[in-house]
Amino acid sequence: MNKALFSSFRMFVRSVVSDGMLLLMLVMPILMALLFKLAVPALVAQFHWTFLPSYYLLFDLFLFTIAPTFWTFASSMTILDEMDAGITPQLIVTPVGKFGYLFSRLGFPSLLSYPVICIIVYFAHLSSLSVSAILQLALLSMVSCLLPSLLVICIANNRVEGMAVNKLAGLLGFGSFVPFFITGWQQYLFAFLPSFWLAKFAQTDNYFFFALVLLLTVLISWGLFRKYERKIQ
Amino acid sequence: MKRLFNLLKGDILQQYKYGFYWLYLFVTLLYLIALYFFPDGWKTTVGRVIVLTDPMLFGYMFIGAIILFERSEKVTNALSVMPIHPIEYLFSKLISLGLISLLSSEVIMLGGGVPQHCFWTPFGILAGSFLFTMVGMIQACRISTLNGFIMWMIPTMLIAILPPILYLCGIDGWWQQLMPGTAILQIISNNHFLWLPSLVLSVYLLLAFWLAMKNIKTLLVNE
Numbered sequence: 315m316n317k318a319l320f321s322s323f324r325m326f327v328r329s330v331v332s333d334g335m336l337l338l339m340l341v342m343p344i345l346m347a348l349l350f351k352l353a354v355p356a357l358v359a360q361f362h363w364t365f366l367p368s369y370y371l372l373f374d375l376f377l378f379t380i381a382p383t384f385w386t387f388a389s390s391m392t393i394l395d396e397m398d399a400g401i402t403p404q405l406i407v408t409p410v411g412k413f414g415y416l417f418s419r420l421g422f423p424s425l426l427s428y429p430v431i432c433i434i435v436y437f438a439h440l441s442s443l444s445v446s447a448i449l450q451l452a453l454l455s456m457v458s459c460l461l462p463s464l465l466v467i468c469i470a471n472n473r474v475e476g477m478a479v480n481k482l483a484g485l486l487g488f489g490s491f492v493p494f495f496i497t498g499w500q501q502y503l504f505a506f507l508p509s510f511w512l513a514k515f516a517q518t519d520n521y522f523f524f525a526l527v528l529l530l531t532v533l534i535s536w537g538l539f540r541k542y543e544r545k546i547q
Numbered sequence: 548m549k550r551l552f553n554l555l556k557g558d559i560l561q562q563y564k565y566g567f568y569w570l571y572l573f574v575t576l577l578y579l580i581a582l583y584f585f586p587d588g589w590k591t592t593v594g595r596v597i598v599l600t601d602p603m604l605f606g607y608m609f610i611g612a613i614i615l616f617e618r619s620e621k622v623t624n625a626l627s628v629m630p631i632h633p634i635e636y637l638f639s640k641l642i643s644l645g646l647i648s649l650l651s652s653e654v655i656m657l658g659g660g661v662p663q664h665c666f667w668t669p670f671g672i673l674a675g676s677f678l679f680t681m682v683g684m685i686q687a688c689r690i691s692t693l694n695g696f697i698m699w700m701i702p703t704m705l706i707a708i709l710p711p712i713l714y715l716c717g718i719d720g721w722w723q724q725l726m727p728g729t730a731i732l733q734i735i736s737n738n739h740f741l742w743l744p745s746l747v748l749s750v751y752l753l754l755a756f757w758l759a760m761k762n763i764k765t766l767l768v769n770e
């Protein structure tokens with residue numbers, strides 16, 4: 315089983331190496347981090363945008379999501395290509411199986427993104443985040459960034475639908491903005507989004523919110539996985 | 548003309564079937580809600596940034612997936628043996644995708660209270676949509692996977708978006724005047740003819756048209 319999983323993952327790595335995506339997956343988070351670290355304080359100094367420092371935590375939350383989003387996005391695009399090429403049904407009848415196929419395409423890249431997030435945020439964060447906060451928020455980001463890719467894989471039947479669903483799935487991260495801009499009861503209209511509770515956890519350090527992110531992500535992922543299982547039967 | 552009309556009908560139906568119209572209705576509504584929360588002084592700038600970064604680039608974002616899908620479904624094989632000219636194939640894609648770009652942009656600008664000119668603004672949006680859709684077509688004809696297209700997409704989007712955003716922030720260098728995004732921004736923001744942005748955009752459009760035609764001919768022949 316493990317051998318089959320790694321073989322399947324190697325197949326994914328070969329695919330992202332051959333189309334050059336691996337380079338982008340490695341370079342893009344670093345470039346974005348550099349841009350944030352250098353450009354945002356420069357903008358504050360240049361244009362006297364004194365309101366911006368109060369949103370530094372929001373910039374950091376965005377920084378947390380860059381690597382896992384990129385990596386799982388590359389995975390979902392590979393899965394869509396494989397779906398259109400008719401490779402998926404052939405792979406899931408091998409010892410890899412349905413879950414193994416998804417894990418080798420989404421799980422591995424997501425897990426590998428964890429140290430990358432931690433290192434990038436540690437060096438490029440703008441707000442005053444402690445090391446333990448970085449480790450915890452990186453874990454939550456890594457887990458919740460699986461959802462957009464899962465959504466694409468479960469709903470889309472081909473590349474074109476995949477791009478459309480991907481556009482919508484990107485809105486799952488919208489919840490991070492809510493606690494920063496809506497302070498009344500209306501903010502809880504977005505309580506179904508794990509990214510909303512992730513931002514609340516970042517703001518308050520309340521572990522109840524930490525648990526809520528994990529619970530919501532697990533529940534939604536489980537529902538999506540069930541849908542994926544039915545779809546490829 | 549009839550062939551172009553039939554191709555256009557097919558493309559619009561396909562885009563409707565894959566939910567592009569519903570998707571952009573939803574996205575447009577979200578942008579309108581977001582614009583509502585911005586202070587009046589910011590609405591014009593933010594509205595223009597939204598139009599430049601999303602609805603105008605809609606064709607670009609989706610053309611890669613559309614062409615790859617058509618290739619995998621052997622649509623291009625069928626087209627290559629039909630009496631369809633590459634220019635009709637190109638125009639059909641440009642008009643059908645440009646229509647969604649224009650509708651979404653106009654709703655955002657009208658609903659968000661962003662000032663616009665009745666001719667130059669829609670002209671700039673359509674020209675921008677055509678330009679970037681053609682750029683996407685050129686790239687899509689040369690790749691075989693979606694990730695390959697994304698590799699092209701990121702630098703292209705940076706070139707398209709960054710110069711006009713810097714221009715809106717007050718950073719205005721001579722090089723920005725030569726970038727297509729800044730030319731489009733100037734055209735959609737003004738209510739009279741501007742010769743330099745129009746010239747710059749025309750050069751890019753002609754170059755993109757020539758390259759797109761060359762690539763589509765190769766695509767249809769090789770398939």
